[in-house]
Amino acid sequence: MTEAVLPEVAAFQKFKIGFDPRDKKRVFEYWDDIFTSQKWTEGKYTQLFEEKWANWNGAPAVAFSSWAGGAMACMEYFQLSGKKVLVPTNTFMATPLSVIKAGAEVVFGDCNREDLCLSFDSVVKAAKEHNLAAVWLVHIGGHLAFDTKRIADFCRANDIILIEDAAHAHGASWNGQRPGTFGDAGVYSFYATKSISTGEGGILVSRHAGLIEFAKKYRNYGKFEHVVHGLNYRLSEFTAALGAVQVDRMDEIVAWKNEVATKFLDPVYANRVKFPSGMVSGLYKYIVFDRIENSTGRVYDKLCHTILGQSGNFANAEWVAQNHWCVPLYYAPEISL
Numbered sequence: 001m002t003e004a005v006l007p008e009v010a011a012f013q014k015f016k017i018g019f020d021p022r023d024k025k026r027v028f029e030y031w032d033d034i035f036t037s038q039k040w041t042e043g044k045y046t047q048l049f050e051e052k053w054a055n056w057n058g059a060p061a062v063a064f065s066s067w068a069g070g071a072m073a074c075m076e077y078f079q080l081s082g083k084k085v086l087v088p089t090n091t092f093m094a095t096p097l098s099v100i101k102a103g104a105e106v107v108f109g110d111c112n113r114e115d116l117c118l119s120f121d122s123v124v125k126a127a128k129e130h131n132l133a134a135v136w137l138v139h140i141g142g143h144l145a146f147d148t149k150r151i152a153d154f155c156r157a158n159d160i161i162l163i164e165d166a167a168h169a170h171g172a173s174w175n176g177q178r179p180g181t182f183g184d185a186g187v188y189s190f191y192a193t194k195s196i197s198t199g200e201g202g203i204l205v206s207r208h209a210g211l212i213e214f215a216k217k218y219r220n221y222g223k224f225e226h227v228v229h230g231l232n233y234r235l236s237e238f239t240a241a242l243g244a245v246q247v248d249r250m251d252e253i254v255a256w257k258n259e260v261a262t263k264f265l266d267p268v269y270a271n272r273v274k275f276p277s278g279m280v281s282g283l284y285k286y287i288v289f290d291r292i293e294n295s296t297g298r299v300y301d302k303l304c305h306t307i308l309g310q311s312g313n314f315a316n317a318e319w320v321a322q323n324h325w326c327v328p329l330y331y332a333p334e335i336s337l
């Protein structure tokens with residue numbers, strides 16, 4: 001395919017952390033306050049970050065030092081050890097590893113070609129063949145899985161726990177509903193390449209008050225009663241302060257990326273992931289199905305069942321692994337649109 005020439009907007013094609021330089025001042029003010037307070041962990045900025053996130057997400061939130069902390073808290077709270085958990089093979093190894101580390105068994109499932117995410121059909125098939133206790137639904141690329149609502153209804157009707165891997169899904173919504181609120185819980189990552197970032201970090205959201213309470217203890221060795229056996233997944237106050245600032249900028253970052261996509265990319269890349277009506281993607285990735293030269297590569301080109309040495313027929317995931325590319329799209333507010 002002929003490469004698109006986009007000289008006037010080339011700056012958005014160079015990797016940049018999803019952070020607005022105008023926010024440095026407020027980050028430094030918060031950090032100054034933290035230095036003065038002598039409270040570098042478990043303080044008011046962790047709480048502020050959680051409150052702001054919960055407000056954006058529409059569900060209570062617990063901050064962690066990584067996605068993994070939130071994921072493991074879910075695995076333990078829902079007592080999945082020894083049980084079967086469906087995981088799409090087209091995901092990052094973090095998802096199946098959380099299941100394995102929890103002493104549960106991974107059942108792999110296929111995805112759709114259109115959205116790269118776990119398909120409704122694969123959930124129904126796996127539930128027929130296995131006694132599934134839970135499903136990890138991964139929102140790949142920044143949009144919500146197109147089958148999210150059907151999968152959530154099916155899981156609810158069949159007493160299957162649904163956990164959303166929202167590691168990529170900052171800023172996404174579907175008719176106003178945010179990731180992590182369709183199922184029983186959702187877990188985000190703030191790793192350095194994400195749409196918005198704190199360098200390292202994660203956040204868990206859930207409508208279950210019991211899980212929220214459990215997660216706060218889980219990230220802190222079960223303090224103080226030690227009934228919950230977690231480890232240290234606490235976020236430092238400095239990171240939490242960065243997170244609190246990032247949440248306030250998130251919708252603007254997402255709107256900016258969407259404007260660039262609509263104005264400059266969509267007219268060039270007809271063969272791309274196209275979102276259903278009412279869905280907003282955070283556009284962590286802009287995914288096309290034609291080979292392009294100027295690509296940041298694929299979201300995943302190795303399927304997890306293959307990495308783990310398992311066999312299986314996942315025709316759509318095999319196709320997706322070979323046939324998608326990411327067009328670079330990074331937040332660069334200095335470009336006037």
Ligand SMILES: Cc1ncc(COP(=O)(O)O)c(C=O)c1O
Pocket residue numbers: 066067068091092094095138165167168188189190191201202
């Ligand atoms: C789909 C998915 N799940 C989980 C993770 C793990 O996140 P973290 O690195 O914050 O533990 C990632 C990381 O990039 C991811 O892409």
